Amino acid sequence: MRKIGFNGGGLLYELGLASDVSLFFDCLGADTQEANHEQDWSLLTDRLYRRYLRLDELEPAFALMEQVQEFFCAKARRCVVG
Numbered sequence: 001m002r003k004i005g006f007n008g009g010g011l012l013y014e015l016g017l018a019s020d021v022s023l024f025f026d027c028l029g030a031d032t033q034e035a036n037h038e039q040d041w042s043l044l045t046d047r048l049y050r051r052y053l054r055l056d057e058l059e060p061a062f063a064l065m066e067q068v069q070e071f072f073c074a075k076a077r078r079c080v081v082g
Helices: 018-035 042-050 055-076
Strands: 003-008 011-017
Touching: 011 018, 018 042, 018 055, 042 055
Parallel strands: none
Antiparallel strands: 003 011
16 A cells, blocks of 8 residues: 655645545546636646645645535535534
8 A cells, every 4th residue: 555645845744545545536526627627727636646845835836725625525515614
């Protein structure tokens, strides 16, 4: 089992199994783009997934992540926002 994590600023954050992370980004790509195809999701689906985020991209990426959370919560009909 291969696990995926992010390394940045001297900290390592473990996300989980590679298959779970891959499934998340597959759902992100398919579901959110289908629901809101006019929105540019490449900051998350390309920059965050395949590369890295620049400092000036953190705030827009966070806003997109909040939209994704709302979308997935609405789709699941339950949500815990923290």
